Amino acid sequence: MAGQLPPLRSLQAFEAVGRLGSVNSAAQELGVTPGAVSQQIRLLEEHVALTLVVRDGRGLSLTPQARVYLDLVSQGFDRLRLARDYIEAQKTGAEITISGLPTLMLKWLGPRLHRFQAETPEISVRLEATHREPDSKMLDQMFRLTYGQAANRYAHSRVLFTDTCFPVCSPDFLARQPEALDPASLSQLPLVDVDWGAGYANVPRWKDWFAHVGLAPGLAPRPIGVYSLSSLALEAAASGQGIALAQAAFAEADLKMGRLVRLSDQALALPEAYYICWGPQTLGHQVARDFLNWLVQAARGNRTPND
Known part of the structure; x- marks a missing residue:
């Protein structure tokens, strides 16, 4: 059967069993009997000439090859479900x-x-x-x-x-560290950084802010925390952990509620x-x-x- 795709019903049964973890659950979802699901699994194993499901007294498990196969098959069914949802959305x-x-x-x-x-x-x-x-x-x-x-x-x-960005901290942090209002003092205080990853290397970070306000980029010390999400960095600042370089659009609500305070009138635009x-x-x-x-x-x- 080289080159031929397995029967769709067998793939559907295999995907349901792998996702739900049992034949009974798969049968309930597919609206068939457990015996019918088991039969489809056996047909698939015959087609691919591999053992996919191992049964023991505690239930069933997938072989290592079957787990990789399941991941690939699941991607296909995810796309089919996405296509189904697309058609339904187009109808209504x-x-x-x-x-x-x-x-x-x-x-x-x-x-x-x-x-x-x-x-x-x-x-x-x-x-x-x-x-x-x-x-x-x-x-x-x-x-x-x-x-x-x-x-x-x-x-x-x-x-x-x-968007633009500027330093922010919590009111309590500013009360404890009023020197945070002086840009030159920021390098001596706990800084919270954001790193979106290699695909966003030009998003401003603390070294860019220090350069923007006329201070040597080398002043930026090692941050106390680096977050992949700006929202997490803002929460760290709001809880008093340090000073974050916040984007205006993201910090807007927290500034209005008083959870954060802005430390500089200067703003650095995102590129x-x-x-x-x-x-x-x-x-x-x-x-x-x-x-x-x-x-x-x-x-x-x-x-x-x-x-």
Whole structure:
């Protein structure tokens, strides 16, 4: 059977058993008997000429080869489910899926989204916070909020805003360390840093801030903590652990609530903008067009003169 794909029913049974951990659970999900599931597993094992499932008195387990095979098969079924959801969404047009960078979703979109939902209560909104950029071929079913050059991979994109950053800390920290208001003293105080990873090497960090205010970049000491999410760095600062280099859009709510205080009037602009991206067919529904118009309007307050 070289070159032939296994029967879809056998793959479906195998994927369900591997994901759910038992034949009975897989049978219940698939609406068949446990015997039928076991038969499909045996057919798959015959097709691939490998033992995939080992049964003992405590239940079943997958062989090492089967675990790798399951991962690959599961990716295929995940795409099939995504395709199913896409078709259903196209039929109704009553759901909007928004994928975005985690802190952008949590700290910027989240506090604003209730306004759109209040205007369109009949629309369901699905949020997916992830650093992983979606497959550009599947973007017709969603919007993507991202940063910088990542927007180039999608068919359509529009600038939302270009952010700025500045140092912040908690009110209690400032009361204990009033010298934090002096930029030259920051190098002697606990600093919280953010590192988005190699793909975002140009996002400003503390060395860039010291250079921006005219101090030697070498003044930036080893930080007390480095976080991959800006939201975690802001929480560390709000809890009094140190001073964070905060993006204005992300710190806005915490500054208004008094959880954070700004330590400098100077602001360092990020080198690239935040974008909303979409596919060729995304705007086929009126609700998607309405959401895009609403989001662009909502971003106006965060724009710099160069946007």
